[in-house]
Amino acid sequence: MNSNLKKELSITACKVRMGVIEGTHCAKSGHPGGSLSAADIMTYLYFSQMNVDPQNPNKPDRDRFVLSKGHVAPALYATLAHRGFFPVEELKTLRKIGSRLQGHPDMKKIPGVDMSSGSLGQGISAACGMAKAAKLTGADYRVYAMLGDGEIQEGQVWEAAMFASHYQLDNLCVLVDNNGLQIDGNIKDVMSPYPIDKKFEAFGFHVINIDGHDFDQIEAAYKEACTVKGKPTAIIAKTVKGKGVSFMENQASWHGTAPNDEQYEIAMKELGEQLAALEK
Amino acid sequence: MAEIKKVATRDSYGATLAELAAEIPNLVVLDADLAGATKTAKFKAACPERFIDCGIAEGNMMGVAAGLAAAGMIPFASSFAMFAAGRAFEQVRNSIGYPHLNVKIGATHAGISVGEDGATHQCCEDIALMRTIPGMVVINPADDVEARAAVRAAAQYVGPVYLRFGRMAVPVFNDPETYHFELGKGIVLREGKDVTVVATGLMVAEAIEAGKMLEEKGIDARIINIHTIKPLDEELICKAASETGKVITIEEHSVIGGLGDAVCAAVCENGIGCKVVKMGVHDEFGHSGPGGDLITEFGLRAANIVEEACKLLGK
Numbered sequence: 001m002n003s004n005l006k007k008e009l010s011i012t013a014c015k016v017r018m019g020v021i022e023g024t025h026c027a028k029s030g031h032p033g034g035s036l037s038a039a040d041i042m043t044y045l046y047f048s049q050m051n052v053d054p055q056n057p058n059k060p061d062r063d064r065f066v067l068s069k070g071h072v073a074p075a076l077y078a079t080l081a082h083r084g085f086f087p088v089e090e091l092k093t094l095r096k097i098g099s100r101l102q103g104h105p106d107m108k109k110i111p112g113v114d115m116s117s118g119s120l121g122q123g124i125s126a127a128c129g130m131a132k133a134a135k136l137t138g139a140d141y142r143v144y145a146m147l148g149d150g151e152i153q154e155g156q157v158w159e160a161a162m163f164a165s166h167y168q169l170d171n172l173c174v175l176v177d178n179n180g181l182q183i184d185g186n187i188k189d190v191m192s193p194y195p196i197d198k199k200f201e202a203f204g205f206h207v208i209n210i211d212g213h214d215f216d217q218i219e220a221a222y223k224e225a226c227t228v229k230g231k232p233t234a235i236i237a238k239t240v241k242g243k244g245v246s247f248m249e250n251q252a253s254w255h256g257t258a259p260n261d262e263q264y265e266i267a268m269k270e271l272g273e274q275l276a277a278l279e280k
Numbered sequence: 281m282a283e284i285k286k287v288a289t290r291d292s293y294g295a296t297l298a299e300l301a302a303e304i305p306n307l308v309v310l311d312a313d314l315a316g317a318t319k320t321a322k323f324k325a326a327c328p329e330r331f332i333d334c335g336i337a338e339g340n341m342m343g344v345a346a347g348l349a350a351a352g353m354i355p356f357a358s359s360f361a362m363f364a365a366g367r368a369f370e371q372v373r374n375s376i377g378y379p380h381l382n383v384k385i386g387a388t389h390a391g392i393s394v395g396e397d398g399a400t401h402q403c404c405e406d407i408a409l410m411r412t413i414p415g416m417v418v419i420n421p422a423d424d425v426e427a428r429a430a431v432r433a434a435a436q437y438v439g440p441v442y443l444r445f446g447r448m449a450v451p452v453f454n455d456p457e458t459y460h461f462e463l464g465k466g467i468v469l470r471e472g473k474d475v476t477v478v479a480t481g482l483m484v485a486e487a488i489e490a491g492k493m494l495e496e497k498g499i500d501a502r503i504i505n506i507h508t509i510k511p512l513d514e515e516l517i518c519k520a521a522s523e524t525g526k527v528i529t530i531e532e533h534s535v536i537g538g539l540g541d542a543v544c545a546a547v548c549e550n551g552i553g554c555k556v557v558k559m560g561v562h563d564e565f566g567h568s569g570p571g572g573d574l575i576t577e578f579g580l581r582a583a584n585i586v587e588e589a590c591k592l593l594g595k
Contacts, residue, residue: 060352064350064351066347106378106379107350107379108379108380114350115346115347115350115379116374116375116378116379118374119370119371119374119375121339122339122343122371122374122375123343124343125339125340125341125342125343125344125346125347125371125375126343126344126346126347126350126375127347128340128343128344128347129343129344129345129346129347129348129349129350129351129355130347130348130350130351131347132332132344132347132348133347133348133351133352133353134351136308136329136330136353137306137351137352137353139351155339156337156339156340156343156371159334159335159337159339159340160340160343160344162335162337162340163334163335163337163340163344166335167332
């Protein structure tokens with residue numbers, strides 16, 4: 001990746017993280033931990049990889065993104081807002097009565113959301129349906145799905161994985177945000193899904209392991225996925241839950257807790273400093 | 281008397297999908313390893329490229345159908361009622377119902393007439409489950425003619441539809457030349473002033489027969505076929521309830537949450553003082569046996585309707 005793009009993406013990802021903190025703080029609820037772990041990948045997808053048009057969010061040939069781990073909606077909303085799908089100011093309405101920004105993504109309300117999601121395990125199936133539709137109609141869009149590492153404990157994920165492989169959906173690329181933590185603690189302790197890469201390989205996927213905070217690796221993985229023929233790709237991204245906010249990093253307790261006023265100030269100060277350093 | 285033609289509504293489902301293959305280019309059919317039983321194999325034979333077998337994975341099938349619909353296709357997702365409405369309830373609710381996607385759920389083998397497979401496969405709860413999902417249309421056709429028309433109407437309607445079909449061959453009483461299906465509109469099959477029988481699905485044929493038997497007893501029964509349980513034709517039902525003062529509902533489904541409850545709610549909410557007798561499966565599971573024998577055993581025959589009507593009228 002060229003250094004200008006990397007700098008731009010890093011700056012945007014930092015702003016997305018600030019949007020996550022802003023939204024969850026205003027809502028006094030929500031899921032900051034997994035939103036922060038997913039921020040770099042979502043930023044890359046919407047600002048570098050995907051064919052989308054904020055002025056025409058439903059254009060038929062757009063690439064699709066399905067947030068199967070729908071609880072990290074704050075990251076998706078912040079990404080969409082910064083990409084121009086709706087005003088950034090609206091992030092402050094997260095989870096409030098009358099807001100379009102529901103606790104989990106609602107495709108009927110928010111421009112740019114391709115599938116309603118939130119009940120874990122279901123998004124990947126919808127992504128399979130979209131990819132299959134493209135195969136049936138000869139459309140050349142690609143479908144991206146993001147799953148949580150806890151989410152893959154749901155059996156439906158593996159029903160969908162079988163489907164994707166069986167129908168050779170090489171226009172489907174799923175990403176597992178492997179931040180290692182779920183609500184009740186470490187995924188290894190709650191119900192280990194490891195080895196994640198070997199499981200997807202066994203289900204017939206082309207598998208790529210990356211550091212989910214390294215834009216070079218993120219870009220290389222998604223570019224590689226585009227070249228794979230005859231099978232879907234799974235990118236297993238090692239990430240840090242709460243990434244970018246010191247006191248949230250690697251803490252399961254920040255899965256579904258919003259920052260209070262004091263924590264909000266500290267988090268925004270930290271992210272502000274990161275942003276200033278990046279913009280230098 | 282000429283032998284009445286009998287057809288299972290699942291056959292009507294498969295046959296109509298096969299016809300629609302050529303008429304609707306973006307119609308796709310999904311099944312979960314039951315194409316031979318749900319009769320979607322007829323579509324598969326007509327249009328293999330738009331038939332998607334999902335294997336024995338109903339939850340994923342509903343999600344895939346949602347994704348196909350989100351991408352502009354018209355998917356018919358098929359399985360037994362037990363697995364389409366039961367096992368996959370939450371996928372239907374969250375992936376199809378909540379985003380109001382244009383998915384049609386073709387659920388065959390509904391009710392106790394499934395027969396020998398027994399209680400695990402005899403779904404008497406699907407109408408109750410599906411009607412609670414906001415925006416879900418629920419259709420339970422009575423015979424071959426109505427089932428064919430219902431499938432076509434569902435394909436034209438934009439939004440989620442649950443279609444309920446039976447396994448057992450049942451009498452074809454509608455005339456294909458004159459029959460007209462209108463979504464959400466009940467059909468008065470016989471006018472009458474003494475009592476109203478509101479029937480749905482396979483029970484409509486029994487209700488028609490009961491109407492004739494009651495006539496012989498000097499009882500003038502109004503017979504109504506409710507093929508669309510949601511949205512319910514409240515106007516027709518309330519008019520009948522207020523004019524006859526007595527209502528019997530009959531369905532091959534639990535009396536909890538099905539047609540009977542929907543009719544009771546409509547009558548009560550419209551302030552009509554009217555006794556309603558709910559016939560159906562009374563809070564119990566079915567069991568193995570020939571489907572027709574089970575219908576008889578569970579008291580869902582014309583003779584049972586006649587008995588209830590006589591009790592209601594004190595005759």
